[in-house]
Amino acid sequence: MSAVTVRARSGPRDLRWLQVVAPLAVGVIVLGAWQFLVSVVGVSEYLLPSPASIAEQFVAFFPSIVQASGITGLNALIGLVGGSLIGVLLAALASRWSPIDGMTAPVVASLAVIPIVALAPVLNTMFGADSQFSRQFIAGLASFVPVFLNTLRGFRQTRAVHRDLMTAYAASSGQVLRTVTLPTARPFIFTGIRIASSLAVISALVAEYFGGPRGGLGGLISTSAASSAYARAWAYVVASIVLGLLFYVATLALERLATRHGSPS
Template structure:
């Protein structure tokens, strides 16, 4: 009796692509069945067909709102990432900075967005996007800081001692030892922060501030009983979140390819 051979790499790649698509189709079919046959109310769960209809009918408005939310999330992600990396570099170098930063980061990690968003929106006025961008920056800051700090401390002491024995400068040690060890952790933090920035920006828009983002349109549509339209805006938010995640995941893959093999071991 012969054992069946393992699937080829091409078949495995095709399965990884087709499996989630098939699951999504089955889920949408079940969703439509619950609404059309079982009779689930629209205010509980609008049908996929109704949501698609709203996406088509309000495509320009949805695209404009998605652009606002995407811009807020992007600004927050970039600002949070820059501040986090800078503070992590200082904390890895001086223990006093680490001792001061650790409780602040721990406090930021548990700040409820739904409580902070209305406060910042009120502080900076009804015409400013700064409050929403600040919320996204705070959400992105924590995972980037934690992962960057861990990565900067990942380099083995024996590697540092070896470079010191060869009279390497601090800049050379950072370039050849510290940075290659830190980059994988940093990219993981950025990938996690990308989705959090989108979610936080959308939630901040939901709780006030200038009209224009997906969150504000979701709130308005739900308040006027346009539930399918509200879900259409939710779908746009999901698309933005997936786009941010895929772009940062691709960036992570490209960056890690440039790191010398064994740098993180």
Template sequence: MSAGAAEMPPVVRRPRGSQDVRARATRERIGRVVAPIVVGLAVLGVWQFLVSVVGVSDYLLPSPAAIAEEFVAFAPAILAAAGVTGFNALVGLVVGTVLGILLAWAAAQWRAIDAMAAPVVAALAVVPIVALAPVLNTMFGADSQFGRQAIAAIAAFVPVFVNTLRGLRQAAPVHRELMRVYAASGTQTFRTVTLPTAVPFLLTGIRIASSLAVISALVAEYFGGPRGGLGSFISTSAASSAYARAWAYVVAAIALGLLFMLATALLERIVLRHRPAA
């Protein structure tokens, strides 16, 4: 063997298993993006076919092309309405989240508060929005958005409270006993054991509450109060037989709900990524 051949560095081969895992993960990421797009395009194609070829009446189902035309024509009004509904939903989400966390913490600390809060939360969980919205809109006046924000806050409060309370009770007893052996204070135990365990449950509750806040704010706009939200324009457009325009506002409402859901999902990913490993 020559001296040059003897001095050649060895070839490092990566394990084929790791390459297969990375390739599979890449295919899964691409599939999660491509699959919804393909399904959405297929649904739009069938929708357009039913209207254009089968002859479904615009009264029953406007075509996607007509909805797109109305969306472009009324884009400024749609964006302004989405801003009103989105602000009401955001205020309700923040207020409901804060109240849910505080009450869940108190219920986890004191059994008496837990016993008193349980029936109230159960009642709020089943209260119908269509019955509560007219009452609150009448109470706070036709020019106030507070009624809609209160409805969104009630809708967001329930899942945040339930999930946070469950998370606060998930800490293993052995961990609590260990902190007691170390003579840790109640605050130290809460910060190092209870809270890290409850964070994933809290984030799940916020993600669920984000969609409920948008839906509640949207539905509340049907029943009085100031004009300007998506719900008001949907009902007005449908009442004036502008069905394609009403569907354009519905599309904006769907986009707003998806925006809230994606924002909370991103928040969940960021927080859990920086969460210390168990």
């Protein structure tokens, strides 16, 4: 076996290790520089709490962080599932009938620019201070737009010749959707869901920040910052980042699972 062949076979494996080690190295460097700024340079903890202080608060309030993450995560999950289902269904209708496409285009464009910071207090007032529905609705609204746009683009990737071939075989609309349209649109659908997963968490956090029932990460960040417990607020921010990453990884794993089962053997 030649040296070139050995190098070619070991290349992808080395690259895979590099993809893991490089982000970790960057993270360690950033945290080290951050700690240096606070401990040596003398940046005030009022302005920038040190990573050590944030880690200490994270451990001290870990039960509260877990409980708050569960509340925010559930709100984001309900919004993500609901917004994604409505987005896929509406995109399927818009791709099939032009009048629906024409009607939904300006509506989706309007929904995409709605400011959450203005909508959250209004919905909290409408549905009451003890209801989580406003957070779930806002997460669903944020999820709907990318799922709809990506799914609609995916449905439009189906070639006319493939549809004509299915028509020649006297296939029903459901058969065309199941065997041609959905397999073609699947990567676009999951791309939209992957984007929406992070947006759902962010939107739920922002909605919690602007009132409503306490207990979620957004509300605890607001409360901690208001009481000048900045290290604790940063600990909740770290938990929010972890929650967003979990949503992203979960949707990525779901996409790979669906692609593996949907690909021909």
